[in-house]
Amino acid sequence: MRRTGALALLGAIAHGSLAASESLPRGVGPEFVKFYESKTTFTCIGNPSITLKASQVNDNSCDCPDGSDEPGTAACANIDPLSPEQPLPGSVTGTTNTTAALPGFWCANAGHIGSYLPFMYVNDGVCDYELCCDGSDEYAHAGGVRCENRCDSIGKEYRRLEEQRRENKERSAKKRRTLVKEARELRRQVEVKIANLKTEVRGLDAKKAELQSKFEEVERSERGKVVKSEGQGGKLGVLVGLAKNRVNELRNTLDKVMDQRDDLQDKVDQLEDILTKLKEEYNPNFNDEGVKVAVKAWEDYAAGQAGEAKGDFADADVMEVLKEDSETSGINWAEFETGEASDVDVVYNWEAYLPAPVRDYVHQKLNLLRVWAIENGILADNPTSTGESRLVTAAREALDSAKNAHAVKLGQLEEEQRELEKDYGPDDVFRALKGKCVSGEAGEYDYELCWFDKTTQKSRKGHGSTNMGNFVRIDKEFVDEEERLDGKGLGKGQRLVLRYENGQGCWNGPNRRTDVYLGCAETDEVWRTVEAEKCVYRMEVGSPAACEDVQEPGVQTKDEL
Numbered sequence: 001m002r003r004t005g006a007l008a009l010l011g012a013i014a015h016g017s018l019a020a021s022e023s024l025p026r027g028v029g030p031e032f033v034k035f036y037e038s039k040t041t042f043t044c045i046g047n048p049s050i051t052l053k054a055s056q057v058n059d060n061s062c063d064c065p066d067g068s069d070e071p072g073t074a075a076c077a078n079i080d081p082l083s084p085e086q087p088l089p090g091s092v093t094g095t096t097n098t099t100a101a102l103p104g105f106w107c108a109n110a111g112h113i114g115s116y117l118p119f120m121y122v123n124d125g126v127c128d129y130e131l132c133c134d135g136s137d138e139y140a141h142a143g144g145v146r147c148e149n150r151c152d153s154i155g156k157e158y159r160r161l162e163e164q165r166r167e168n169k170e171r172s173a174k175k176r177r178t179l180v181k182e183a184r185e186l187r188r189q190v191e192v193k194i195a196n197l198k199t200e201v202r203g204l205d206a207k208k209a210e211l212q213s214k215f216e217e218v219e220r221s222e223r224g225k226v227v228k229s230e231g232q233g234g235k236l237g238v239l240v241g242l243a244k245n246r247v248n249e250l251r252n253t254l255d256k257v258m259d260q261r262d263d264l265q266d267k268v269d270q271l272e273d274i275l276t277k278l279k280e281e282y283n284p285n286f287n288d289e290g291v292k293v294a295v296k297a298w299e300d301y302a303a304g305q306a307g308e309a310k311g312d313f314a315d316a317d318v319m320e321v322l323k324e325d326s327e328t329s330g331i332n333w334a335e336f337e338t339g340e341a342s343d344v345d346v347v348y349n350w351e352a353y354l355p356a357p358v359r360d361y362v363h364q365k366l367n368l369l370r371v372w373a374i375e376n377g378i379l380a381d382n383p384t385s386t387g388e389s390r391l392v393t394a395a396r397e398a399l400d401s402a403k404n405a406h407a408v409k410l411g412q413l414e415e416e417q418r419e420l421e422k423d424y425g426p427d428d429v430f431r432a433l434k435g436k437c438v439s440g441e442a443g444e445y446d447y448e449l450c451w452f453d454k455t456t457q458k459s460r461k462g463h464g465s466t467n468m469g470n471f472v473r474i475d476k477e478f479v480d481e482e483e484r485l486d487g488k489g490l491g492k493g494q495r496l497v498l499r500y501e502n503g504q505g506c507w508n509g510p511n512r513r514t515d516v517y518l519g520c521a522e523t524d525e526v527w528r529t530v531e532a533e534k535c536v537y538r539m540e541v542g543s544p545a546a547c548e549d550v551q552e553p554g555v556q557t558k559d560e561l
């Protein structure tokens with residue numbers, strides 16, 4: 001079996017190629033026929049100054065520096081591009097340091113596909129069916145080898161596989177067309193969303209502007225009103241303010257009295273301890289009248305204390321009284337401070353009883369008058385920062401919420417616009433895959449690719465999962481890999497590569513990243529994942545989205561009709 005790499009280098013020539021005719025020297029490929037037509041002489045292809053006799057062609061002696069006089073033997077094999085590095089040590093002819101004019105020995109392979117075989121394999125005693133199914137490379141039967149022509153069966157199998165590949169390609173292309181259709185619909189939906197959001201944003205723009213001018217107008221017109229301060233709001237409001245202050249004062253005083261009481265109790269306890277000790281430790285035999293009187297007095301005091309009912313109020317009750325007033329304890333002052341119209345509000349509210357057009361007119365006129373009075377120093381202006389009227393507050397809050405709603409919608413609009421402009425590959429096809437994931441196992445891990453989101457490594461031993469990168473962009477790269485029989489490979493050519501970067505940090509290294517190479521397949525599938533270098537992963541993934549559309553030119557699909 002020969003090096004399969006030779007396949008790539010030689011390249012197959014199309015079906016139905018011109019087979020070397022009887023009169024042509026052996027091994028001449030169709031595109032070189034013109035150099036070998038003369039019956040008398042031969043001119044070296046790469047060295048036209050050298051002309052040989054026709055009999056020197058294929059005489060098993062390398063006469064042309066480019067090897068073109070030996071298209072059908074291995075005599076010039078050492079200048080074959082697949083030969084070892086040149087010039088070979090000890091090369092006698094000195095012709096080895098040249099470029100070969102011919103790509104190899106031409107096997108016509110009738111019934112299959114003609115191809116070139118490296119000269120060094122001509123008559124080497126091995127049948128090279130991979131490239132030379134007709135066995136013509138072993139025409140000299142070196143070592144008694146006879147290579148039968150197998151082109152019929154090899155060609156048949158090849159065509160069967162080709163047909164299978166073509167059908168697969170067609171099915172994949174069909175799936176791709178479906179994906180493109182889905183992507184188009186998704187794009188349309190985003191466009192509709194954008195249009196709607198634009199309308200909403202315009203509406204909110206207008207509303208914001210309207211509320212802005214309303215707020216400014218209200219603020220201007222309210223400047224003339226009596227402004228609230230704590231406890232205002234008519235007589236009741238004033239009373240509430242005073243009562244709240246008074247209660248706070250009493251609470252503070254009670255707090256201080258409780259502290260004093262606790263200090264005094266400590267002192268009493270200390271004195272009682274001293275007297276108890278005196279009673280227990282004095283010597284009654286010393287007839288000290290003063291001590292005896294003191295002890296007797298202490299005993300009377302102690303007896304009286306024991307009989308006395310404790311008139312103490314419970315400390316818990318006092319603590320309850322000392323607690324700050326709030327919604328849940330004491331008095332909820334807020335109930336009295338808000339919700340009640342001020343005397344001034346009442347005056348203003350009389351307008352509400354007027355018919356609407358009159359009310360607006362009167363309100364406007366009065367306000368204008370009031371503003372005029374303020375502006376001309378007749379009425380006092382009231383700083384809004386300390387006591388904003390409820391009307392102004394309401395107008396400001398309405399404006400703020402319109403501003404917020406506007407900002408939120410604008411954010412959504414910008415996000416959708418970004419989404420629309422995102423690169424989803426040729427024909428926008430990958431838009432249809434967004435949000436979907438596909439996974440496959442390798443070694444001790446499951447590897448998951450979430451399209452346009454992230455790649456993840458999941459331990460099958462239950463050690464959790466690791467982010468291997470977040471999607472950044474689509475690139476293209478040229479790959480050159482052998483075709484695989486199961487079709488699950490990248491093959492050769494320009495391939496789309498999805499870059500996922502900035503994943504979880506690698507111990508003592510950079511953040512993990514993944515290059516996702518895409519190949520054409522009928523279904524989404526992770527073919528293989530390898531850790532090319534530490535924490536740098538390479539995934540090979542098949543997807544119909546990565547296929548070329550093999551639709552014949554001029555043939556319209558049902559969708560397009």
Ligand code: MAN
Nearest residue numbers: 457466506507531533534535
């Ligand atoms: C984990 C896995 C490996 C990686 C090492 C780096 O074991 O994510 O793929 O090489 O961490 O420490």
